[in-house]
Amino acid sequence: MYQINALNPKQEGHQARKRFGQNFLHDQRVIEKIVRAVNPRHDDNVVEIGPGLAALTSPLIGEVDRLTVVELDRDLAAGLPSRVPYPDRLNIIEADALKFDFAQLALDKPLRVVGNLPYNISTPLLFHLVEQGDIIQDMHFMLQKEVVERITAAPNSKTYGRLSVMLQYYCKATYLFEVPAGAFNPPPKVTSAVFRLEPYAEKPLQAQNEANLSALVGHVFTQRRKTLRNSLKGKLDDDGFAKAGVDPMARPETLSLAQFIALSDACVTLF
Structure with a gap:
């Protein structure tokens, strides 16, 4: 006891x-x-x-x-x-x-x-x-x-x-x-x-730029009612969405961690 x-x-x-x-x-x-x-x-x-x-x-x-x-x-x-x-x-x-x-x-x-x-x-x-x-x-x-x-x-x-x-x-x-x-x-x-x-001693998923991942995640969740295409306008074009394998009409609450990392890695310009 x-x-x-x-x-x-x-x-x-x-x-x-x-x-x-x-x-x-x-x-x-x-x-x-x-x-x-x-x-x-x-x-x-x-x-x-x-x-x-x-x-x-x-x-x-x-x-x-x-x-x-x-x-x-x-x-x-x-x-x-x-x-x-x-x-x-x-x-x-x-x-x-x-x-x-x-x-x-x-x-x-x-x-x-x-x-x-x-x-x-x-x-x-x-x-x-x-x-x-x-x-x-x-x-x-x-x-x-x-x-x-x-x-x-x-x-x-x-x-x-x-x-x-x-x-x-x-x-x-x-x-x-x-x-x-x-x-x-x-x-x-x-x-x-x-x-x-x-x-994690070794992260199962690793972003190329962790600061950019954090900024991207924070940004899209402040506009969670918007589609990703609208909230990431100027940061990610259609080719970027295609490269990341993410639907540009999706909303942030539907994405997995892996998908957020793919979006961050595919960004045309960093946050």
């Missing part, structure tokens, strides 16, 4: 701060499910982003020889050693995860990253991490369910979009389970979900 430290922020004398997007997990069953999903081994190089009041930190630190946490809130960082069962195993880094270079933590083995991510910075943080995917074994995160559904969506669905295409370009994305708002204190206004990202 994992040792759970599901604390109430009010009892701890800590007021959740909106500017940091703080919602503290306290449901023991949810915490246990997350730890089981991560399945940490004693010698894993685990990094937790936003440990908060150590609800997830406590059971994780009981399973590994060393746990690194990245916390922006100085007050929370200062209180962490007193909230975990093995403070000698804890490596605390006070930093903004959006700006932090995670490569400095992967000197001897790849990272296993976990966290209840602040919803207000989740998208840029995910891209910051996948761009360092060569040093990351896997990531287990909790976000609002709507975003997780978009990340793990398949073509021909309403939730399929830029997040789906670009994160699945870098990683295998797996939806794990839903988390109700009542599992947090204070409860957010949305339902959450836990998911897994596994960066």
Whole structure:
């Protein structure tokens, strides 16, 4: 049985701060499910982003020889050693995860990253991490369910979009389970979900120009009601569509990752 430290922020004398997007997990069953999903081994190089009041930190630190946490809130960082069962195993880094270079933590083995991510910075943080995917074994995160559904969506669905295409370009994305708002204190206004990202050691599909792929995907999904011919006018001619093997009358939500890569590679001019 994992040792759970599901604390109430009010009892701890800590007021959740909106500017940091703080919602503290306290449901023991949810915490246990997350730890089981991560399945940490004693010698894993685990990094937790936003440990908060150590609800997830406590059971994780009981399973590994060393746990690194990245916390922006100085007050929370200062209180962490007193909230975990093995403070000698804890490596605390006070930093903004959006700006932090995670490569400095992967000197001897790849990272296993976990966290209840602040919803207000989740998208840029995910891209910051996948761009360092060569040093990351896997990531287990909790976000609002709507975003997780978009990340793990398949073509021909309403939730399929830029997040789906670009994160699945870098990683295998797996939806794990839903988390109700009542599992947090204070409860957010949305339902959450836990998911897994596994960066590819070698991408199964490789674009000639990844920056162009990202720009193209972002562009067509801002005009998702338009046909590709209209949204890519001036960037891709009929010969380009033919070369890519993509119907110019199609709409972006119908395309696979492979088709987006073919379009990007066939562009007459880059974005």
